[in-house]
Amino acid sequence: MDLWGNKWVSKTYENRSSWVAAYFRDRFFARIRTISQCEAVNSTMKTYIDNKSSIFEFIHKFELALRGYRNNELKAHFNSLYSKPFLTTSLPDMDAGKIYTTKIFNEVKEQSAEACALFVTKQVVNGDRLIFKLTKHCDPSTEMKVGCDTSKSIFSCGCRRFELLDIPCSHILCVMKVEHVDHIPSSLILKRWTKETKSAFVSSVSSKGVDSDAMKLA
Numbered sequence: 001m002d003l004w005g006n007k008w009v010s011k012t013y014e015n016r017s018s019w020v021a022a023y024f025r026d027r028f029f030a031r032i033r034t035i036s037q038c039e040a041v042n043s044t045m046k047t048y049i050d051n052k053s054s055i056f057e058f059i060h061k062f063e064l065a066l067r068g069y070r071n072n073e074l075k076a077h078f079n080s081l082y083s084k085p086f087l088t089t090s091l092p093d094m095d096a097g098k099i100y101t102t103k104i105f106n107e108v109k110e111q112s113a114e115a116c117a118l119f120v121t122k123q124v125v126n127g128d129r130l131i132f133k134l135t136k137h138c139d140p141s142t143e144m145k146v147g148c149d150t151s152k153s154i155f156s157c158g159c160r161r162f163e164l165l166d167i168p169c170s171h172i173l174c175v176m177k178v179e180h181v182d183h184i185p186s187s188l189i190l191k192r193w194t195k196e197t198k199s200a201f202v203s204s205v206s207s208k209g210v211d212s213d214a215m216k217l218a
Contacts, residue, residue, distance in 0.1 A: 025160035094184045104193040114170035146175045153185035166190035
């Protein structure tokens with residue numbers, strides 16, 4: 001197909017930084033990158049509401065749907081606070097089970113499992129900074145670089161997963177293992193993914209004169 005000179009193709013290519021995933025590797029979107037969440041809400045609402053609903057029925061059913069969402073949130077928060085997840089790999093827990101919510105912990109757990117298949121092939125010292133080169137088991141052609149500032153416990157990786165999702169990637173976890181780091185440094189922890197975020201938010205709202213119990217159960 002001859003698309004040379006096609007205006008739409010040329011314009012789309014010029015705007016590639018707005019839609020090509022490679023350009024978003026270092027951008028944090030709080031995991032909202034598509035309209036899939038809106039579509040999921042629309043799909044859920046359709047189970048409660050149809051085009052024959054009156055305005056009174058709409059308000060009543062909308063409140064039922066909203067209560068369902070809030071109940072699911074409370075259940076997830078309860079499970080995060082009172083469950084004790086653990087890693088199933090040989091790597092130490094690094095207090096991840098105490099820090100992250102259950103959902104985020106499961107993602108860190110997946111990265112921990114992938115870290116077990118990684119090897120450090122080279123280490124370069126540059127002042128207080130160390131550069132590690134990593135490869136994957138049975139796939140030596142795949143190489144990744146991880147930078148580590150030993151004085152500040154700051155890690156950076158070429159895959160940019162932390163910048164995108166704000167959880168440590170498998171490459172960083174592998175380097176932490178090599179460096180005998182037994183906890184996840186604060187530089188790799190985003191507060192919004194921790195167990196205490198909701199409680200801290202409720203406390204801050206309550207201090208402003210809002211009934212926190214009413215807000216939780218609304």
